[in-house]
Amino acid sequence: MEEPNSSHLGIKIISFLLPIVGAILYFVYKTSSPAKSKAACNFALWGVGVGILLSIISTVMNG
Template sequence: MFCKNCGKEIDDKAVVCIHCGVSTNSVQDNGGFGWGVLGFCAPIVGIILYAFWKETKPKSSKAAGIGALISVGAGILFYVLMFIIGFLSY
């Protein structure tokens, strides 16, 4: 096979190009909407994914982290509104 960075021939089982040092494994980072939904539905998972992926998959980690933040913010807003409604109805 050939290196995608420098174009030189390398071993088919190589993990790193011996000529330029670039990894032969390509990691997809599309920042999909699904990661944001997962972060919203399970904020702990979203925060963990953000922490582990922030260097290797920045777009996906950002989507999961934003989903988690929106979920936590919506939860806090819900409890504040319930407190105000309960206080006013008493």
């Protein structure tokens, strides 16, 4: 059993920078480690959102 306050910094960073990896990690850890699974999913979604936002900003600045 995991500690409730344990930090999954590596998973969070990888999931944010490479959201597809975060999605894969979500399914890998879904049953065995729900905290890691949730962290991977949340940071993958944040990564997608930031990527879209940066794309919109880039398009507006170049257009």
